[in-house]
Amino acid sequence: MARELAGFGRYAGPATLILASLAGGAKHGYALTKDIESFAGVRLAPGTLYEALTRLQGQGLIEALESQDRRRPYQLTAVGAEALRAHLDTQRRVADLGLRRLASQWGTT
Amino acid sequence: MTGTPAQRTARLLRWYPRAWRARYGDEFAELLIADITERPRSWTRAADVMRGGMTARIAGAGLGGGPLADGTDQASASLVSLACCAAVFLGLGAAIWSQLTIGWQWSLPAARATTVAMVMLSAAMLAFAVLAAAAAVPVVWCVAARRSRRLAAPVLLTAAGAAVMFVGARHFGNGWPGTGGHVPGLVPGGVAAFYWAATLSVSAYWAHPAALTAFPAAELAWMAISPVAMGCVAAGTAMTIRRAGLPASVLRYEIRLGVAACATMVVFLSGCCAWLIDGGPGPRNLFHAGAIDIVSAVVMAVAFAVAQQAVRQARTM
Numbered sequence: 001m002a003r004e005l006a007g008f009g010r011y012a013g014p015a016t017l018i019l020a021s022l023a024g025g026a027k028h029g030y031a032l033t034k035d036i037e038s039f040a041g042v043r044l045a046p047g048t049l050y051e052a053l054t055r056l057q058g059q060g061l062i063e064a065l066e067s068q069d070r071r072r073p074y075q076l077t078a079v080g081a082e083a084l085r086a087h088l089d090t091q092r093r094v095a096d097l098g099l100r101r102l103a104s105q106w107g108t109t
Numbered sequence: 110m111t112g113t114p115a116q117r118t119a120r121l122l123r124w125y126p127r128a129w130r131a132r133y134g135d136e137f138a139e140l141l142i143a144d145i146t147e148r149p150r151s152w153t154r155a156a157d158v159m160r161g162g163m164t165a166r167i168a169g170a171g172l173g174g175g176p177l178a179d180g181t182d183q184a185s186a187s188l189v190s191l192a193c194c195a196a197v198f199l200g201l202g203a204a205i206w207s208q209l210t211i212g213w214q215w216s217l218p219a220a221r222a223t224t225v226a227m228v229m230l231s232a233a234m235l236a237f238a239v240l241a242a243a244a245a246v247p248v249v250w251c252v253a254a255r256r257s258r259r260l261a262a263p264v265l266l267t268a269a270g271a272a273v274m275f276v277g278a279r280h281f282g283n284g285w286p287g288t289g290g291h292v293p294g295l296v297p298g299g300v301a302a303f304y305w306a307a308t309l310s311v312s313a314y315w316a317h318p319a320a321l322t323a324f325p326a327a328e329l330a331w332m333a334i335s336p337v338a339m340g341c342v343a344a345g346t347a348m349t350i351r352r353a354g355l356p357a358s359v360l361r362y363e364i365r366l367g368v369a370a371c372a373t374m375v376v377f378l379s380g381c382c383a384w385l386i387d388g389g390p391g392p393r394n395l396f397h398a399g400a401i402d403i404v405s406a407v408v409m410a411v412a413f414a415v416a417q418q419a420v421r422q423a424r425t426m
Contacts (some may be wrong), residue, residue: 016278019353024138027140028136029136029137029140030140030143030144033140043156045154045157046141046154046157046158046161047154047158047161048157049163050133050138050140050161051161051164054133065133067136069139070135070138070139071136071139071140072136
Protein backbone atom coordinates (compact mmCIF):
# COMPACT_ATOMS: atom_id res chain seq x y z
CA MET A 1 0.00 0.00 0.00
CA ALA A 2 1.23 3.48 -0.74
CA ARG A 3 2.88 5.15 2.24
CA GLU A 4 0.38 8.02 2.15
CA LEU A 5 -2.56 5.66 2.53
CA ALA A 6 -0.88 3.27 4.95
CA GLY A 7 -1.65 5.47 7.96
CA PHE A 8 -5.38 5.52 7.23
CA GLY A 9 -6.11 2.16 8.84
CA ARG A 10 -9.83 1.47 8.53
CA TYR A 11 -10.21 4.65 6.45
CA ALA A 12 -8.04 3.24 3.67
CA GLY A 13 -11.20 1.85 2.03
CA PRO A 14 -13.12 5.17 1.89
CA ALA A 15 -9.90 6.99 1.00
CA THR A 16 -9.26 4.72 -1.99
CA LEU A 17 -12.85 5.07 -3.18
CA ILE A 18 -12.71 8.86 -2.90
CA LEU A 19 -9.36 9.11 -4.71
CA ALA A 20 -10.60 6.75 -7.43
CA SER A 21 -13.71 8.87 -7.87
CA LEU A 22 -11.74 12.12 -8.02
CA ALA A 23 -9.40 10.56 -10.58
CA GLY A 24 -12.28 11.11 -13.02
CA GLY A 25 -12.55 14.82 -12.21
CA ALA A 26 -13.40 17.24 -9.41
CA LYS A 27 -16.58 16.51 -7.42
CA HIS A 28 -18.42 17.83 -4.38
CA GLY A 29 -19.64 15.68 -1.50
CA TYR A 30 -22.98 14.50 -2.88
CA ALA A 31 -21.55 13.85 -6.37
CA LEU A 32 -18.78 11.80 -4.74
CA THR A 33 -21.34 9.73 -2.82
CA LYS A 34 -23.37 8.99 -5.96
CA ASP A 35 -20.30 8.24 -8.10
CA ILE A 36 -18.83 5.84 -5.53
CA GLU A 37 -22.21 4.16 -5.15
CA SER A 38 -22.40 3.67 -8.91
CA PHE A 39 -18.96 2.13 -9.45
CA ALA A 40 -18.37 0.34 -6.12
CA GLY A 41 -21.89 -0.39 -4.89
CA VAL A 42 -21.01 1.26 -1.57
CA ARG A 43 -22.75 4.31 -0.16
CA LEU A 44 -20.37 6.27 2.04
CA ALA A 45 -22.21 7.81 4.98
CA PRO A 46 -21.77 11.62 5.26
CA GLY A 47 -19.69 11.49 8.46
CA THR A 48 -17.35 8.85 7.06
CA LEU A 49 -17.02 10.72 3.76
CA TYR A 50 -16.05 14.00 5.40
CA GLU A 51 -13.72 12.33 7.89
CA ALA A 52 -11.82 10.81 4.97
CA LEU A 53 -11.94 14.08 2.99
CA THR A 54 -10.48 15.97 5.97
CA ARG A 55 -7.64 13.47 6.31
CA LEU A 56 -6.92 13.35 2.57
CA GLN A 57 -6.84 17.14 2.41
CA GLY A 58 -4.57 17.26 5.47
CA GLN A 59 -2.15 14.90 3.74
CA GLY A 60 -2.19 16.96 0.58
CA LEU A 61 -3.66 14.14 -1.53
CA ILE A 62 -6.69 16.23 -2.50
CA GLU A 63 -7.44 19.96 -2.53
CA ALA A 64 -10.57 22.03 -2.23
CA LEU A 65 -11.65 24.25 -5.12
CA GLU A 66 -13.70 27.45 -4.95
CA SER A 67 -17.11 26.86 -3.44
CA GLN A 68 -20.06 26.57 -5.86
CA ASP A 69 -22.99 27.98 -3.90
CA ARG A 70 -22.62 26.10 -0.64
CA ARG A 71 -21.10 23.00 -2.25
CA ARG A 72 -17.33 22.78 -2.44
CA PRO A 73 -15.72 20.52 -5.04
CA TYR A 74 -12.49 18.63 -4.38
CA GLN A 75 -9.85 17.54 -6.85
CA LEU A 76 -6.94 15.12 -6.82
CA THR A 77 -3.45 16.59 -6.41
CA ALA A 78 -0.35 15.25 -8.19
CA VAL A 79 0.76 13.61 -4.92
CA GLY A 80 -2.69 12.06 -4.55
CA ALA A 81 -2.62 10.72 -8.11
CA GLU A 82 0.76 9.11 -7.47
CA ALA A 83 -0.39 7.62 -4.15
CA LEU A 84 -3.52 6.21 -5.77
CA ARG A 85 -1.53 4.73 -8.66
CA ALA A 86 0.92 3.03 -6.28
CA HIS A 87 -1.91 1.72 -4.12
CA LEU A 88 -3.92 0.36 -7.06
CA ASP A 89 -0.78 -1.28 -8.55
CA THR A 90 -0.35 -3.17 -5.30
CA GLN A 91 -4.02 -4.13 -5.26
CA ARG A 92 -3.79 -5.31 -8.89
CA ARG A 93 -0.79 -7.52 -8.10
CA VAL A 94 -2.70 -9.06 -5.20
CA ALA A 95 -5.80 -9.52 -7.36
CA ASP A 96 -3.81 -11.05 -10.25
CA LEU A 97 -2.02 -13.46 -7.94
CA GLY A 98 -5.26 -14.47 -6.22
CA LEU A 99 -7.00 -15.10 -9.56
CA ARG A 100 -4.06 -17.15 -10.88
CA ARG A 101 -4.02 -19.32 -7.76
CA LEU A 102 -7.78 -19.73 -7.87
CA ALA A 103 -7.58 -20.82 -11.49
CA SER A 104 -4.79 -23.34 -10.83
CA GLN A 105 -6.34 -24.89 -7.70
CA TRP A 106 -10.06 -24.53 -8.35
CA GLY A 107 -10.21 -24.27 -12.11
CA THR A 108 -11.89 -21.61 -14.15
CA THR A 109 -15.62 -21.05 -13.89
CA MET B 110 -35.82 12.63 13.77
CA THR B 111 -38.49 15.26 13.21
CA GLY B 112 -38.51 18.56 11.33
CA THR B 113 -37.48 19.67 7.89
CA PRO B 114 -34.21 18.37 6.37
CA ALA B 115 -32.62 21.77 7.12
CA GLN B 116 -33.66 21.60 10.79
CA ARG B 117 -32.44 18.02 11.16
CA THR B 118 -29.19 18.94 9.45
CA ALA B 119 -28.67 21.86 11.84
CA ARG B 120 -29.15 19.47 14.80
CA LEU B 121 -26.72 16.91 13.40
CA LEU B 122 -24.10 19.57 12.72
CA ARG B 123 -23.93 20.41 16.42
CA TRP B 124 -21.97 17.20 16.97
CA TYR B 125 -19.01 18.83 15.27
CA PRO B 126 -16.73 21.43 16.92
CA ARG B 127 -17.17 25.08 16.00
CA ALA B 128 -13.88 25.30 14.08
CA TRP B 129 -14.84 22.28 11.98
CA ARG B 130 -18.28 23.75 11.25
CA ALA B 131 -16.70 27.06 10.22
CA ARG B 132 -14.59 25.26 7.62
CA TYR B 133 -16.82 22.41 6.44
CA GLY B 134 -20.26 23.32 7.82
CA ASP B 135 -21.90 24.71 4.67
CA GLU B 136 -20.79 21.98 2.28
CA PHE B 137 -21.46 19.24 4.83
CA ALA B 138 -24.94 20.66 5.44
CA GLU B 139 -25.65 20.55 1.69
CA LEU B 140 -24.63 16.89 1.60
CA LEU B 141 -26.74 16.06 4.65
CA ILE B 142 -29.81 17.83 3.26
CA ALA B 143 -29.48 15.90 -0.02
CA ASP B 144 -28.98 12.64 1.88
CA ILE B 145 -31.94 13.26 4.21
CA THR B 146 -34.16 14.18 1.26
CA GLU B 147 -33.20 10.94 -0.47
CA ARG B 148 -33.37 8.72 2.63
CA PRO B 149 -35.61 10.44 5.20
CA ARG B 150 -35.17 7.78 7.89
CA SER B 151 -31.68 6.46 8.63
CA TRP B 152 -30.38 5.70 12.11
CA THR B 153 -27.05 4.62 10.64
CA ARG B 154 -26.58 8.09 9.12
CA ALA B 155 -27.30 9.74 12.48
CA ALA B 156 -24.88 7.36 14.25
CA ASP B 157 -22.24 7.97 11.57
CA VAL B 158 -22.52 11.74 11.93
CA MET B 159 -22.31 11.49 15.74
CA ARG B 160 -19.20 9.32 15.48
CA GLY B 161 -17.67 11.68 12.90
CA GLY B 162 -18.40 14.66 15.16
CA MET B 163 -16.79 13.00 18.16
CA THR B 164 -13.75 12.09 16.06
CA ALA B 165 -13.47 15.71 14.91
CA ARG B 166 -13.69 16.88 18.53
CA ILE B 167 -10.95 14.45 19.60
CA ALA B 168 -8.79 15.63 16.70
CA GLY B 169 -9.55 19.24 17.67
CA ALA B 170 -8.26 18.49 21.17
CA GLY B 171 -4.98 17.28 19.70
CA LEU B 172 -5.71 13.71 20.81
CA GLY B 173 -6.41 12.09 17.44
CA GLY B 174 -4.71 11.65 14.14
CA GLY B 175 -6.95 13.84 12.04
CA PRO B 176 -5.87 17.29 10.91
CA LEU B 177 -7.50 20.30 12.54
CA ALA B 178 -10.14 22.11 10.53
CA ASP B 179 -9.06 25.60 11.54
CA GLY B 180 -5.41 25.09 10.68
CA THR B 181 -4.37 25.53 14.32
CA ASP B 182 -1.05 24.00 15.17
CA GLN B 183 -1.83 20.48 16.38
CA ALA B 184 1.01 20.63 18.89
CA SER B 185 -0.70 23.60 20.55
CA ALA B 186 -3.98 21.68 20.73
CA SER B 187 -2.21 18.68 22.26
CA LEU B 188 -0.46 20.97 24.71
CA VAL B 189 -3.78 22.48 25.81
CA SER B 190 -5.20 18.99 26.43
CA LEU B 191 -2.08 18.08 28.36
CA ALA B 192 -2.39 21.24 30.49
CA CYS B 193 -6.05 20.48 31.27
CA CYS B 194 -5.22 16.87 32.24
CA ALA B 195 -2.35 18.09 34.41
CA ALA B 196 -4.70 20.56 36.12
CA VAL B 197 -7.20 17.79 36.95
CA PHE B 198 -4.41 15.47 38.08
CA LEU B 199 -2.78 18.14 40.25
CA GLY B 200 -6.06 19.29 41.79
CA LEU B 201 -6.98 15.80 42.96
CA GLY B 202 -3.39 14.78 43.68
CA ALA B 203 -2.77 17.83 45.86
CA ALA B 204 -5.90 16.98 47.86
CA ILE B 205 -4.63 13.46 48.59
CA TRP B 206 -1.08 14.61 49.29
CA SER B 207 -2.09 17.44 51.65
CA GLN B 208 -4.38 15.06 53.56
CA LEU B 209 -1.43 12.73 54.20
CA THR B 210 1.05 15.50 54.99
CA ILE B 211 -1.31 16.98 57.57
CA GLY B 212 -1.74 13.52 59.11
CA TRP B 213 2.04 13.31 59.37
CA GLN B 214 2.09 16.60 61.33
CA TRP B 215 0.41 14.70 64.18
CA SER B 216 1.89 11.23 64.01
CA LEU B 217 4.22 9.09 61.95
CA PRO B 218 2.35 6.59 59.77
CA ALA B 219 2.08 3.06 61.16
CA ALA B 220 2.42 1.32 57.79
CA ARG B 221 5.61 1.26 55.76
CA ALA B 222 3.54 1.54 52.58
CA THR B 223 2.20 4.92 53.71
CA THR B 224 5.73 6.16 54.45
CA VAL B 225 6.93 5.04 51.03
CA ALA B 226 3.83 6.57 49.44
CA MET B 227 4.46 9.87 51.21
CA VAL B 228 8.04 10.01 49.94
CA MET B 229 6.91 9.25 46.37
CA LEU B 230 4.00 11.72 46.48
CA SER B 231 6.15 14.48 47.97
CA ALA B 232 8.92 13.94 45.43
CA ALA B 233 6.34 13.97 42.63
CA MET B 234 4.74 17.18 43.92
CA LEU B 235 8.15 18.85 44.05
CA ALA B 236 8.84 17.69 40.50
CA PHE B 237 5.43 19.02 39.38
CA ALA B 238 6.26 22.42 40.88
CA VAL B 239 9.60 22.55 39.07
CA LEU B 240 8.04 21.39 35.79
CA ALA B 241 5.19 23.92 36.07
CA ALA B 242 7.66 26.76 36.64
CA ALA B 243 9.86 25.57 33.77
CA ALA B 244 6.79 25.34 31.49
CA ALA B 245 5.46 28.76 32.47
CA VAL B 246 8.66 30.76 31.84
CA PRO B 247 8.78 30.58 28.00
CA VAL B 248 4.99 31.03 27.72
CA VAL B 249 5.10 34.17 29.89
CA TRP B 250 8.08 35.38 27.86
CA CYS B 251 6.24 34.89 24.55
CA VAL B 252 3.07 36.55 25.87
CA ALA B 253 5.05 39.53 27.19
CA ALA B 254 6.95 39.88 23.92
CA ARG B 255 3.78 39.67 21.81
CA ARG B 256 1.73 42.30 23.71
CA SER B 257 -1.36 41.22 21.79
CA ARG B 258 -4.83 42.40 22.79
CA ARG B 259 -6.19 38.90 22.14
CA LEU B 260 -4.03 37.65 24.99
CA ALA B 261 -5.24 40.21 27.53
CA ALA B 262 -8.47 38.40 28.46
CA PRO B 263 -6.96 34.91 28.98
CA VAL B 264 -3.98 36.33 30.89
CA LEU B 265 -6.32 38.34 33.14
CA LEU B 266 -8.51 35.27 33.68
CA THR B 267 -5.48 33.19 34.67
CA ALA B 268 -4.12 35.88 36.95
CA ALA B 269 -7.48 36.51 38.63
CA GLY B 270 -8.05 32.77 39.24
CA ALA B 271 -4.52 32.34 40.61
CA ALA B 272 -4.89 35.39 42.87
CA VAL B 273 -8.18 34.10 44.30
CA MET B 274 -6.64 30.66 44.87
CA PHE B 275 -3.57 32.11 46.57
CA VAL B 276 -5.40 34.55 48.85
CA GLY B 277 -8.15 32.07 49.74
CA ALA B 278 -5.80 29.15 50.38
CA ARG B 279 -3.55 31.35 52.55
CA HIS B 280 -6.54 32.60 54.53
CA PHE B 281 -8.17 29.24 55.19
CA GLY B 282 -4.85 27.41 55.60
CA ASN B 283 -3.72 29.84 58.30
CA GLY B 284 -7.02 29.70 60.12
CA TRP B 285 -7.32 25.94 60.41
CA PRO B 286 -6.16 24.37 63.69
CA GLY B 287 -5.58 20.96 62.09
CA THR B 288 -2.03 21.88 61.13
CA GLY B 289 -0.93 22.46 64.70
CA GLY B 290 0.89 19.14 65.00
CA HIS B 291 4.53 18.90 65.94
CA VAL B 292 5.93 15.74 64.34
CA PRO B 293 8.76 16.62 61.96
CA GLY B 294 7.53 15.61 58.54
CA LEU B 295 8.63 15.65 54.97
CA VAL B 296 6.71 18.81 54.26
CA PRO B 297 6.50 22.08 56.24
CA GLY B 298 3.14 22.48 57.98
CA GLY B 299 2.39 25.76 56.23
CA VAL B 300 2.79 24.21 52.78
CA ALA B 301 0.56 21.27 53.74
CA ALA B 302 -2.10 23.63 55.11
CA PHE B 303 -1.97 25.80 51.98
CA TYR B 304 -2.63 22.83 49.68
CA TRP B 305 -5.23 21.42 52.07
CA ALA B 306 -7.12 24.74 51.94
CA ALA B 307 -6.65 25.08 48.17
CA THR B 308 -8.27 21.67 47.63
CA LEU B 309 -10.93 21.92 50.32
CA SER B 310 -13.60 21.43 47.66
CA VAL B 311 -12.33 17.90 46.94
CA SER B 312 -14.41 16.51 49.75
CA ALA B 313 -16.73 13.60 50.51
CA TYR B 314 -18.91 16.06 52.42
CA TRP B 315 -20.67 16.98 49.16
CA ALA B 316 -22.38 13.59 49.46
CA HIS B 317 -23.58 14.46 52.99
CA PRO B 318 -25.51 17.75 52.77
CA ALA B 319 -26.66 17.49 56.39
CA ALA B 320 -23.04 17.54 57.59
CA LEU B 321 -22.26 20.45 55.28
CA THR B 322 -24.80 22.66 57.03
CA ALA B 323 -22.63 22.55 60.15
CA PHE B 324 -19.73 24.15 58.27
CA PRO B 325 -19.03 27.89 58.72
CA ALA B 326 -20.57 29.91 55.90
CA ALA B 327 -17.19 31.30 54.81
CA GLU B 328 -15.75 27.79 54.48
CA LEU B 329 -18.74 26.64 52.45
CA ALA B 330 -18.39 29.67 50.19
CA TRP B 331 -14.72 28.85 49.69
CA MET B 332 -15.57 25.25 48.81
CA ALA B 333 -17.85 26.59 46.08
CA ILE B 334 -15.58 29.41 44.87
CA SER B 335 -12.22 27.60 44.78
CA PRO B 336 -13.17 25.11 42.01
CA VAL B 337 -14.39 28.03 39.89
CA ALA B 338 -11.08 29.83 40.50
CA MET B 339 -9.15 26.67 39.58
CA GLY B 340 -11.28 26.39 36.44
CA CYS B 341 -10.44 30.02 35.58
CA VAL B 342 -6.71 29.27 35.88
CA ALA B 343 -7.03 26.18 33.67
CA ALA B 344 -9.27 27.87 31.07
CA GLY B 345 -7.13 31.01 30.99
CA THR B 346 -3.96 28.97 30.55
CA ALA B 347 -5.55 26.91 27.77
CA MET B 348 -6.72 30.04 25.90
CA THR B 349 -3.33 31.68 26.37
CA ILE B 350 -1.53 28.69 24.84
CA ARG B 351 -4.05 28.58 21.97
CA ARG B 352 -3.74 32.28 21.19
CA ALA B 353 -0.06 32.87 21.93
CA GLY B 354 1.11 31.20 18.72
CA LEU B 355 4.10 29.67 20.46
CA PRO B 356 7.12 29.13 18.19
CA ALA B 357 8.04 25.56 17.22
CA SER B 358 11.11 25.54 19.46
CA VAL B 359 9.00 26.44 22.51
CA LEU B 360 6.41 23.81 21.59
CA ARG B 361 9.11 21.14 21.35
CA TYR B 362 10.46 22.25 24.74
CA GLU B 363 6.98 22.13 26.29
CA ILE B 364 6.34 18.67 24.84
CA ARG B 365 9.58 17.41 26.42
CA LEU B 366 8.34 18.79 29.74
CA GLY B 367 5.07 17.00 29.05
CA VAL B 368 6.93 13.70 28.79
CA ALA B 369 8.56 14.43 32.15
CA ALA B 370 5.17 15.36 33.61
CA CYS B 371 3.70 12.00 32.47
CA ALA B 372 6.62 10.17 34.11
CA THR B 373 5.99 12.15 37.30
CA MET B 374 2.30 11.19 37.15
CA VAL B 375 3.35 7.52 37.08
CA VAL B 376 5.43 8.05 40.26
CA PHE B 377 2.54 9.84 41.95
CA LEU B 378 -0.02 7.20 40.95
CA SER B 379 2.30 4.40 42.12
CA GLY B 380 2.68 6.03 45.52
CA CYS B 381 -1.05 6.67 45.69
CA CYS B 382 -1.82 3.01 44.91
CA ALA B 383 0.69 1.84 47.56
CA TRP B 384 -1.18 3.91 50.16
CA LEU B 385 -4.67 2.89 48.99
CA ILE B 386 -3.84 -0.83 48.81
CA ASP B 387 -1.52 -1.38 51.74
CA GLY B 388 -1.39 1.86 53.73
CA GLY B 389 -3.83 1.25 56.53
CA PRO B 390 -5.57 4.02 58.48
CA GLY B 391 -3.40 4.26 61.57
CA PRO B 392 -2.47 5.67 63.86
CA ARG B 393 -5.61 7.49 65.08
CA ASN B 394 -7.18 7.12 61.64
CA LEU B 395 -4.93 9.94 60.41
CA PHE B 396 -4.10 8.13 57.16
CA HIS B 397 -7.53 6.69 56.42
CA ALA B 398 -8.23 6.23 52.69
CA GLY B 399 -11.86 6.93 51.87
CA ALA B 400 -14.03 6.29 48.83
CA ILE B 401 -13.26 9.79 47.55
CA ASP B 402 -9.54 8.93 47.48
CA ILE B 403 -10.24 5.83 45.40
CA VAL B 404 -12.45 7.81 43.02
CA SER B 405 -9.77 10.52 42.82
CA ALA B 406 -7.13 7.92 41.96
CA VAL B 407 -9.32 6.53 39.17
CA VAL B 408 -9.95 10.02 37.73
CA MET B 409 -6.22 10.76 37.97
CA ALA B 410 -5.45 7.53 36.11
CA VAL B 411 -7.83 8.61 33.33
CA ALA B 412 -6.24 12.09 33.26
CA PHE B 413 -2.83 10.45 32.99
CA ALA B 414 -3.98 8.24 30.09
CA VAL B 415 -5.36 11.25 28.19
CA ALA B 416 -2.23 13.30 28.96
CA GLN B 417 -0.04 10.52 27.64
CA GLN B 418 -2.12 10.34 24.45
CA ALA B 419 -1.75 14.13 24.03
CA VAL B 420 2.03 13.89 24.43
CA ARG B 421 2.22 10.90 22.04
CA GLN B 422 0.16 12.83 19.47
CA ALA B 423 2.23 15.99 19.90
CA ARG B 424 5.49 14.09 19.44
CA THR B 425 4.39 12.76 16.06
CA MET B 426 4.07 16.31 14.69
